[in-house]
Amino acid sequence: MMTQCRPHVTDEFYVAGHVLSGGRFFDGHVLVDGGSVVAVVEGPPPVPPQATGLVLPGLINAHTHVGDAAVPPPPPDLGPAGIFPPPDGYKHRMLANLPQEELEAGITRYLDLMGAQGTVEHTDFREGGLPGVDLFRRASDRAEAPPRGRIFGRPAGMEFDPRELAELLASVDGIGLSAAMDWPRELTRDVVTAAHDMGKPVALHCSESEREELSWVLDLEPQFLVHMVFGTDQDFRDLAAAGVPVVVCPRSTHRFTNAPPVVAMARAGVQLRVGSDNAMLQGPSVLDDLILLWSQPGVREHLDPMEMLAWVLGSAKGSNMHGDIGVYAGSRDLAVLTFEGSDPLAFIEGPHAPSAKLVMIEGRVWRR
Numbered sequence: 001m002m003t004q005c006r007p008h009v010t011d012e013f014y015v016a017g018h019v020l021s022g023g024r025f026f027d028g029h030v031l032v033d034g035g036s037v038v039a040v041v042e043g044p045p046p047v048p049p050q051a052t053g054l055v056l057p058g059l060i061n062a063h064t065h066v067g068d069a070a071v072p073p074p075p076p077d078l079g080p081a082g083i084f085p086p087p088d089g090y091k092h093r094m095l096a097n098l099p100q101e102e103l104e105a106g107i108t109r110y111l112d113l114m115g116a117q118g119t120v121e122h123t124d125f126r127e128g129g130l131p132g133v134d135l136f137r138r139a140s141d142r143a144e145a146p147p148r149g150r151i152f153g154r155p156a157g158m159e160f161d162p163r164e165l166a167e168l169l170a171s172v173d174g175i176g177l178s179a180a181m182d183w184p185r186e187l188t189r190d191v192v193t194a195a196h197d198m199g200k201p202v203a204l205h206c207s208e209s210e211r212e213e214l215s216w217v218l219d220l221e222p223q224f225l226v227h228m229v230f231g232t233d234q235d236f237r238d239l240a241a242a243g244v245p246v247v248v249c250p251r252s253t254h255r256f257t258n259a260p261p262v263v264a265m266a267r268a269g270v271q272l273r274v275g276s277d278n279a280m281l282q283g284p285s286v287l288d289d290l291i292l293l294w295s296q297p298g299v300r301e302h303l304d305p306m307e308m309l310a311w312v313l314g315s316a317k318g319s320n321m322h323g324d325i326g327v328y329a330g331s332r333d334l335a336v337l338t339f340e341g342s343d344p345l346a347f348i349e350g351p352h353a354p355s356a357k358l359v360m361i362e363g364r365v366w367r368r
């Protein structure tokens, strides 16, 4: 795992290699001082760099369930209906049988793996109400290099308890619900209203194993939706018009049904992000999800690797548009990934995502 590199938190240092900035890669270097990027420059650094490789602004994993990291992978013949529904699905039976310390240790290991692969931020759908959120925080406190966590919690049960919800909302970044069709509409409406009244966003899974009615889901004003594997072209146009981004989880949905229709979504103008989904199913690098997508029929004919890379990077200067992506002065996030060769986008051919040599998350620096 990564070893903490404390002296560098305030010292200035250089990283170098294929630097992504202003929407393009070039041979260059980045100067970091006091936990912030202060210069992004073409050419070699004036002194030996702390790390050399692919210099990125850090990976953003837009959808995780790290809570099931300690659960062994389910048997390959078990479909989603046998794995996910509470309380008797595989995942919930396993979670109920594992001691809290093991659940917590599993989350800690997974968060460290995220950092080790260059992830600087993830958005986690935390189950189990407030105790589930507390479990995550304890696990994160023990991790060596955890990414910044945006925690989307949900009520522990299927009834509306205003006091429970108020306490939950006070401790999370948002509310993350399973599919809208899993919940009684009245309950969903009450939970969403309570969240919005407190200024907290709501996100939902949608059209993961079958198409769901999108107009009702859009009426809930979600900050983003997850999956949309079974969305129609009209759904994608509606999502683009509403400005609601979709987080796709290619490895996760490919395991059970299909890889998400990213070409159709991108053509319709949907903003795309990528998540690794359940920790029990696959590792946390969203670059592995791009690698899977790239292998799907029709993708390399219609999409550009740089456009896809933007789906997993932080927004530079408030935008992820082509010309803006990359490392920029003032950023406090950075990841230098292992790289050999001459084409910085060659990673997309696989077989596996590169790991990180150095990661800076909100100004704290780790390196191998």
Ligand SMILES: [Zn+2]
Binding pocket: 063, 064, 065, 125, 205, 226, 277, 278
């Ligand atoms: Zn999910």
